[in-house]
Amino acid sequence: MLEDHFELQYVYMRSKLVRLQRFARNLIGNKKSVLSHKEEIAELLKDKLEEPFALSEGNLYIRIMDEGLNGTEAYNNLIK
Numbered sequence: 001m002l003e004d005h006f007e008l009q010y011v012y013m014r015s016k017l018v019r020l021q022r023f024a025r026n027l028i029g030n031k032k033s034v035l036s037h038k039e040e041i042a043e044l045l046k047d048k049l050e051e052p053f054a055l056s057e058g059n060l061y062i063r064i065m066d067e068g069l070n071g072t073e074a075y076n077n078l079i080k
Contacts, residue, residue: 001060004055004059004060004061005061007055007056007059008055008059008061011049011053011054011055012047012048012049014053015048015049015050015053016044016045016047018050018052018053019044019050020044023037023040023041023044046068047066047067047068048066048068063076064076
């Protein structure tokens with residue numbers, strides 16, 4: 001179970017790092033101030049998995065709640 005937790009954290013960190021690298025490359029290309037992208041930065045820092053990153057088949061993690069989603073989607077639509 002502890003291994004599953006470490007794998008989950010590792011995958012989320014890798015996913016976040018890829019999003020931040022993509023943002024930095026775009027920022028360097030546009031030569032704009034970081035302060036003008038507050039909403040985009042807040043979205044980048046949310047915990048979510050990008051497509052190429054997934055948990056292994058044997059991982060026992062089951063998502064119950066996702067604070068990155070809005071409304072009842074955050075609770076897998078279990079609460080109406």
